[in-house]
Amino acid sequence: MPRVSAYWSVARASFRQYSTYRMATAAGVFTNSIFGLIRASILLAAIHAAGGELRGYDALQAATYVWLGQALLAPIEAFGTREISQRVHQGDVAVDLLRPTHLLGMFYAQKLGRAGFLLLARGVPPMLVGALLTGLALPSDPLSYLVGAACLLLAITVAFLGDAMINLASFWLVETRGLSVVYMAVMNLLSGFLIPIAWFPDWLAAIARATPFPSMVQTPIDALSGRIPPIEALALLGEQTAWALVLTVAAVLMLRIGVRSLEVQGG
Amino acid sequence: MADHARSTPAASAARAERPLSLPRVMGLLYASRIRSQASFRTSFVADVLGQMLVVGTEFLELWVILSQVGVLGGMTLTQVAVVYGLGALAFGLADLFFGEIDGLSTMVRSGKLETLLIRPLPVLLQISSMDLSLRRLGRILVGLSTYVIALVVAGFSPTPLTLLLAVTAPLAGAAVFAALLTTAGAMQFWLVDGREFANAFTYGGNYVATNPGAVFPLPLRAFFTFVVPATLIAYAPTLTLLDLPGPTLIPAWSGWLGVPAAVLTWTLASLLWRAGVRRYTGAGG
Numbered sequence: 001m002p003r004v005s006a007y008w009s010v011a012r013a014s015f016r017q018y019s020t021y022r023m024a025t026a027a028g029v030f031t032n033s034i035f036g037l038i039r040a041s042i043l044l045a046a047i048h049a050a051g052g053e054l055r056g057y058d059a060l061q062a063a064t065y066v067w068l069g070q071a072l073l074a075p076i077e078a079f080g081t082r083e084i085s086q087r088v089h090q091g092d093v094a095v096d097l098l099r100p101t102h103l104l105g106m107f108y109a110q111k112l113g114r115a116g117f118l119l120l121a122r123g124v125p126p127m128l129v130g131a132l133l134t135g136l137a138l139p140s141d142p143l144s145y146l147v148g149a150a151c152l153l154l155a156i157t158v159a160f161l162g163d164a165m166i167n168l169a170s171f172w173l174v175e176t177r178g179l180s181v182v183y184m185a186v187m188n189l190l191s192g193f194l195i196p197i198a199w200f201p202d203w204l205a206a207i208a209r210a211t212p213f214p215s216m217v218q219t220p221i222d223a224l225s226g227r228i229p230p231i232e233a234l235a236l237l238g239e240q241t242a243w244a245l246v247l248t249v250a251a252v253l254m255l256r257i258g259v260r261s262l263e264v265q266g267g
Numbered sequence: 268m269a270d271h272a273r274s275t276p277a278a279s280a281a282r283a284e285r286p287l288s289l290p291r292v293m294g295l296l297y298a299s300r301i302r303s304q305a306s307f308r309t310s311f312v313a314d315v316l317g318q319m320l321v322v323g324t325e326f327l328e329l330w331v332i333l334s335q336v337g338v339l340g341g342m343t344l345t346q347v348a349v350v351y352g353l354g355a356l357a358f359g360l361a362d363l364f365f366g367e368i369d370g371l372s373t374m375v376r377s378g379k380l381e382t383l384l385i386r387p388l389p390v391l392l393q394i395s396s397m398d399l400s401l402r403r404l405g406r407i408l409v410g411l412s413t414y415v416i417a418l419v420v421a422g423f424s425p426t427p428l429t430l431l432l433a434v435t436a437p438l439a440g441a442a443v444f445a446a447l448l449t450t451a452g453a454m455q456f457w458l459v460d461g462r463e464f465a466n467a468f469t470y471g472g473n474y475v476a477t478n479p480g481a482v483f484p485l486p487l488r489a490f491f492t493f494v495v496p497a498t499l500i501a502y503a504p505t506l507t508l509l510d511l512p513g514p515t516l517i518p519a520w521s522g523w524l525g526v527p528a529a530v531l532t533w534t535l536a537s538l539l540w541r542a543g544v545r546r547y548t549g550a551g552g
Contacts, residue, residue: 027463034467037487038474042332042339045482049336178317178402185321194328199335 006101007109014113019121028074029125036070036126040134043195055198060137061227062196067130068221069193072152074122075115076159076216078193080180083107085170091264104164104251111160119152139226147233148224154240155220158212161247162187168251171258192218212243292388296396304401311401318405326351326413329478340479345421346509347479352413354477354501357440359406364395365445366403368452369469372462375455380547390544391449411437421509429508432522436508439525440476440500446532447472447495449540456543472497481514488516496528 018025043062047054057065072078084107087093096103130136139145166183170176188194191213197205208214219240223233287295304311329351333344342350371394374380383393418433425433451465458464475483475491480498483491491497498517506513507522 021460023458023460024463027458027461031463031467031471034471035474038471038478038483041483041487042478045340046332046336049338054335178313181314182317182320185317185324189324189327194324195331199331201331201334204331 007105010101010106010109011113011116014110015117016113018114018117025121028122032070032073032122032126033129036067036130037133039070039194040066040130044134055196056227057196057198060135061225063130063134064137064225065196065221065227067127067134067136068224069217070126070130071119071123072155072217072220073193074118075152076156077111077115077118077163078159078184078188078191078217080184081163081167082176082180084164084167085176085180088167088170088258088262089174093262094264097259103255104248107164108157108160111156115156137225137227139224141226141230143230144223144226144233147230147237148220151220151223151233151237151240154237154244155216157244158240158247159216161244161251162212162216165247165251165254168254168258171254171262187213187216190214191216192221212247215240215243289388289392293392293396296392297399300396300399301401304399314402315405315408318402319409322355322406322409325355325477326409340481341511341514342479342481343421345417346505346511348413348417349421349423349505349509350479350501351477352410352415352417353437353440353505354410354473355406356410356414356437357500358444358473358476359403359410360437360441361444361448362406363399363401363403365448365452366400367394367397368448369462369465371452372455372459375459375547384544384547391540394452418508423508432504433508436501436504436522436525439529440504442529443496443500443525443532444469444473444476446529446536449536450532453536453539453543456546468495471495472500476500476502478502480517485515488514492516496524496532499524499528 040063043057043066044059047057047059047062052058054062084093087096093103096106099106127136139148162183166176166180169179173179190208190211192208197208197214197218200208215236219233219236222228223230223236228236326348329339329347330344333339333347337343339347368391371380374383374394380390383390386393414437423429423433447469451462451469454465455462472491472495475495475497480488480492480502483498488498492499499521503513503517503519504522504525505511506517506519511519513519513521
C-alpha cells in the first residue's frame with residue numbers, strides 16, 4: 001500500500017502544472033463568462049414569460065443557477081478528458097500499471113489537484129461577473145457553504161468516476177471519441193447543467209433522477225445556492241456518496257477485467 | 268515502339284508543367300477524405316448518430332423551456348424550431364469545412380504548418396480538406412430536417428422572393444459561420460495559448476444564432492448583431508419568412524442582411540488570415 005504522500009505529491013504537481021497556463025486560463029474565463037451571459041439571458045427571458053417565477057426559480061435564483069453552473073464546468077470537466085484512453089491506446093498504461101500506486105487513485109489525485117486550481121481560477125471569476133451583472137442569491141445560513149463544499153467535492157468525484165469509466169471502455173473499443181461525445185451530451189442535459197431538473201417534464205425528470213448525473217451538477221448548485229436548506233442537502237450528500245461508492249466499485253471492476261484483456265505490443 | 272518510349276517522358280513532363288486546376292485539386296482532396304472515412308462504416312454510422320443525439324439534446328433545452336412557458340422571445344415552439352433548425356444547418360455546413368481550423372494552434376506549435384506552407388496550394392484549403400469530418404453530417408441532417416418540417420408546420424406560405432430567402436439563408440449563414448471560424452483560426456497566430464477566447468464568438472455565436480434574438484438584453488443583442496452577426500443568421504431570416512415583427516435593433520427586413528453580412532465577415536476574415544500567415548515564423552519544424 002503506497003503512502004498517502006505519493007498521492008498528495010501528484011495532486012500538488014497537478015495543481016501547479018495547470019497554474020502555468022495563464023493565457024489559456026484567461027481565455028477560458030472570458031469564454032465561460034460570455035456563455036454565462038447567453039444562458040442567463042435565455043433563462044431570464046423564460047422566467048419573465050412565466051410571470052416572474054418558474055417552478056420555484058425567480059430571476060435571481062435562475063441567474064445564480066447559471067453562474068454556479070458556469071463555475072462548475074471547468075472543475076468537473078464537463079467536456080470530458082481523454083488521458084486514460086489515450087494511454088491505453090498508446091500502451092503507456094503498462095507503465096501506469098507497474099507503479100506502486102493504484103491507477104485510478106493516481107488519476108483521481110491528479111484530478112483533485114487540477115480541480116482545485118480550476119475551481120479558483122476558472123470558477124471564482126464567472127461568479128464575480130455574475131455578481132456584478134445579474135446579482136446572485138447567496139445562502140443566508142453559513143451551514144449551506146459547509147454542506148455545499150462537501151457536495152462539491154463529491155460532485156467532482158462522481159464526475160471523475162463517470163468520465164474514468166468512459167475512458168476505460170478503451171480497453172475494448174478502438175475509438176472512444178463517439179462514446180464520449182454521446183456521454184457528454186447526455187450528461188449536459190441530465191445533470192441539470194443546461195436547465196434545472198425542476199423544469200423537466202415528469203418523465204425526463206424521472207430518468208434524470210435514476211442516474212448519477214444530477215449528483216454532478218444540480219446537487220452542488222442547489223446546496224451552494226442555499227435553494228435547498230442544509231439539512232435537506234445532507235440527504236443529497238448521502239445520495240452522492242452512494243453513487244460515488246457504486247461507481248468506484250464499477251470502475252475498479254472495469255479496470256480489472258480490462259487489464260486481463262490488455263495486450264501491449266513492443267516495449 | 269521506340270517512338271512511344273520517347274514520347275512518354277515528354278508527355279509526363281508536359282503534364283507536370285501544367286498543374287491541375289484548383290477546383291479539380293479541391294475535388295480530388297475532398298473525395299479522398301470522404302472515401303477514407305466512409306471505409307470505417309460502423310464507426311462512421313455511430314459517429315453520425317452520436318452527433319445527431321448531441322444536436323437533439325441541444326434542442327431539448329429549448330423544448331423543455333417552451334413546454335413550460337409557451338412563448339419565448341415572442342416565438343412559439345414551431346417558430347423557435349425554425350430558428351434552431353436554420354442555425355444548426357448553417358453551423359453544421361460551416362463546421363464540416365472549417366471546423367478543423369480550431370486546431371491551428373497545435374499546428375503552429377508543432378511546426379506542422381510549415382509542411383503546408385511549402386505546398387503550392389492555399390493553406391486554408393489544405394487545412395479545410397485535411398480532416399473533413401463526415402460525422403458532422405449529423406448536425407446538418409438534424410438541422411435541415413428541423414428547418415424544413417418546422418417551416419411547414421409554422422405555416423410558411425412561399426412567394427418566389429421568400430422561397431429564395433429560405434434557400435439562401437442557410438448558405439449565407441454557413442458563410443458567416445465559416446468566416447467566424449476562419450477569423451478565430453487566424454487569431455491563433457497571435458494568441459497561440461488563447462484559442463479558447465475565440466470560442467466565445469464561434470460556439471457562442473452558434474448558441475445565440477439558434478435562439479430567438481429577442482431574449483437577449485440590448486447590449487448583448489447589439490454585440491451579436493453588429494459585431495458578430497449571429498442573430499442575422501437564423502433569427503432575422505425566420506422573422507422575414509414567417510412575417511413576424513422584429514424586436515428593437517432587429518427589424519423583420521433584416522432577414523435579407525445574411526448575404527451582405529457574409530461578404531463583410533469574409534472580407535475581414537481573409538484579411539486577418541493573410542496577416543496571420545505572413546506573421547507566422549517557423550518554430551524550427
